[in-house]
Amino acid sequence: MLRLYDTLTRQVRDFEPRVAGQASLYLCGLTVQSGPHIGHLRSGVNYDVLRRWLVHSGYSVTFVRNITDIDDKILVKSLEQGRPFWAIAYENEVLLEAAYRSLNVQPPTYEPRATQCIPEMHELIGVLIENGHAYPAQDGSGDVYFSVASYPDYGALSNQRPDEMLAASEGPERAKRDPRDFALWKGVKSTEPQDAYWSSPWGRGRPGWHIECSAMTYRYLGPEFDIHGGGTDLVFPHHENEMTQSRSAGHPFARFWLHNGMMDLGGEKMAKSVGNIINIAAVQARGLRPVELRYYMLAPHYRARIEFSWEALEEAATAYQRVEGFVQRATELAGGSEPTVVSADFAAAMNDDLNTSAALAALHEVVREGNTALAAGDLNAAREALGSVRAMLGLLGLDPFDPAYAAGEDRGIRETVDALVALALQQRASARERKDWAAADAVRDQLKQAGVAVEDTPQGPRWTIGAERHAG
RNA sequence: GGUUCUGUGUCCGAGUGGUCAGGAGCUGGUCUGCAAAACCAGUCACGCCGGUUCGAAUCCGGUCGGAACCUCCA
Numbered sequence: 001m002l003r004l005y006d007t008l009t010r011q012v013r014d015f016e017p018r019v020a021g022q023a024s025l026y027l028c029g030l031t032v033q034s035g036p037h038i039g040h041l042r043s044g045v046n047y048d049v050l051r052r053w054l055v056h057s058g059y060s061v062t063f064v065r066n067i068t069d070i071d072d073k074i075l076v077k078s079l080e081q082g083r084p085f086w087a088i089a090y091e092n093e094v095l096l097e098a099a100y101r102s103l104n105v106q107p108p109t110y111e112p113r114a115t116q117c118i119p120e121m122h123e124l125i126g127v128l129i130e131n132g133h134a135y136p137a138q139d140g141s142g143d144v145y146f147s148v149a150s151y152p153d154y155g156a157l158s159n160q161r162p163d164e165m166l167a168a169s170e171g172p173e174r175a176k177r178d179p180r181d182f183a184l185w186k187g188v189k190s191t192e193p194q195d196a197y198w199s200s201p202w203g204r205g206r207p208g209w210h211i212e213c214s215a216m217t218y219r220y221l222g223p224e225f226d227i228h229g230g231g232t233d234l235v236f237p238h239h240e241n242e243m244t245q246s247r248s249a250g251h252p253f254a255r256f257w258l259h260n261g262m263m264d265l266g267g268e269k270m271a272k273s274v275g276n277i278i279n280i281a282a283v284q285a286r287g288l289r290p291v292e293l294r295y296y297m298l299a300p301h302y303r304a305r306i307e308f309s310w311e312a313l314e315e316a317a318t319a320y321q322r323v324e325g326f327v328q329r330a331t332e333l334a335g336g337s338e339p340t341v342v343s344a345d346f347a348a349a350m351n352d353d354l355n356t357s358a359a360l361a362a363l364h365e366v367v368r369e370g371n372t373a374l375a376a377g378d379l380n381a382a383r384e385a386l387g388s389v390r391a392m393l394g395l396l397g398l399d400p401f402d403p404a405y406a407a408g409e410d411r412g413i414r415e416t417v418d419a420l421v422a423l424a425l426q427q428r429a430s431a432r433e434r435k436d437w438a439a440a441d442a443v444r445d446q447l448k449q450a451g452v453a454v455e456d457t458p459q460g461p462r463w464t465i466g467a468e469r470h471a472g
Numbered sequence: 473g474g475u476u477c478u479g480u481g482u483c484c485g486a487g488u489g490g491u492c493a494g495g496a497g498c499u500g501g502u503c504u505g506c507a508a509a510a511c512c513a514g515u516c517a518c519g520c521c522g523g524u525u526c527g528a529a530u531c532c533g534g535u536c537g538g539a540a541c542c543u544c545c546a
Binding site for chain 1 (some may be wrong): 485496497503505511538539542543546
């Protein structure tokens with residue numbers, strides 16, 4: 001039985017889906033105002049693992065992850081660059097998709113963009129105005145606000161009392177009745193790109209931030225769905241406001257609220273505005289692979305904060321390589337095995353609020369057993385361990401044989417390298433035969449410099465192309 | 473001011489009222505011409521002060537430190 005920590009009730013609860021056998025998930029995706037950094041990608045990886053685990057647990061999963069393709073920052077860039085807002089949004093969306101792919105994050109079932117749901121937003125806002133939860137501004141600005149005072153439970157998700165909150169200040173205070181009221185619809189401003197507006201019953205304008213998610217969840221998942229996820233930084237005001245407006249419209253909304261911890265660097269949340277960001281390209285420039293980054297992100301629990309450091313990432317890479325090494329050697333020696341069953345410890349860990357940290361510990365147990373079997377020549381036991389290890393790796397999206405990680409590997413080149421290395425190893429073998437250790441080691445050292453690591457095994461030498469470590 | 477999270481061994485990082493986290497590192501051993509990999513053994517712990525308890529790192533109170541949110545944010 002899967003148990004998940006729910007932010008709203010602030011406790012770990014049994015996951016009971018709305019419809020037996022089905023699970024509906026909504027993840028607040030990114031605002032595509034720039035390329036993603038690894039902090040952004042953490043939520044994608046975390047919820048990808050949740051999704052895989054739900055599928056493994058027998059659920060039919062509908063997973064929606066949105067793209068916010070219009071917001072203040074995108075509009076500012078639009079003006080700065082003299083390009084339509086959608087050009088900027090789409091450019092960054094493409095970068096985001098590439099980053100997800102490199103990390104083996106599966107595409108969601110649906111990936112709506114905020115601007116694709118404008119009619120649904122209008123409908124929702126209309127309902128809220130009708131039932132007295134929202135009001136069009138009286139100053140002719142075209143803004144429509146949600147009235148926080150109309151919803152007694154406001155603050156339930158973030159556990160705050162409205163009277164103790166600092167007043168929100170959403171730009172110039174136009175015509176809010178209460179400073180805590182938030183915009184559902186923003187009327188035209190002469191200072192913004194004029195191609196970023198839609199007509200509406202309240203005049204030309206653009207969406208407020210929170211309404212998009214309420215509209216998209218309703219359209220793709222219905223008035224009630226199982227899990228709503230996002231980073232902890234979204235709890236307030238974004239998720240609080242989403243829940244408030246959807247419930248005010250009569251929708252029960254999310255049954256579970258999941259929030260992942262932040263990726264920090266230098267003691268602060270990784271953020272472009274702080275300037276402490278690391279992206280995938282920087283990781284690769286350091287000689288580390290995306291799959292190793294993914295392992296690093298799954299090593300701690302999803303709700304824990306990660307204080308990023310290269311040292312810790314490199315340690316994680318070493319740990320992953322240990323697992324990877326077993327998978328490769330076991331496959332070579334014991335023959336391939338399709339993924340089989342996960343260990344009981346692994347399943348228990350995953351069911352316990354997705355404790356990937358404990359799950360990885362369970363994985364390493366089986367890897368060690370498999371290595372022991374290989375050392376003892378017990379190929380049956382090794383093959384059994386291999387199947388289990390691959391099953392567990394697959395659920396974490398870390399299987400080294402996953403085609404997602406083979407991208408960019410050119411088979412033709414691989415064969416050429418294979419032949420060249422074989423030639424070099426022949427020379428080394430003959431040097432070893434005449435006990436010319438210096439010559440033999442020279443061959444090995446040169447291969448090493450070229451990025452080819454040679455190991456002698458009872459079955460003869462084997463070689464692997466290691467990730468090139470950074471040189472300082 | 474309010475809300476929430478957090479402080480574990482050399483490092484990363486789980487967890488539970490009493491019995492092994494796991495990984496990285498280091499030391500010793502096995503194997504190897506040497507290495508590498510692997511295996512075996514060892515290494516090292518719960519911010520501080522009180523309290524509850526037969527027993528607490530795990531519960532409670534206090535205290536010190538760090539972070540997130542209350543403004544755009546994964």
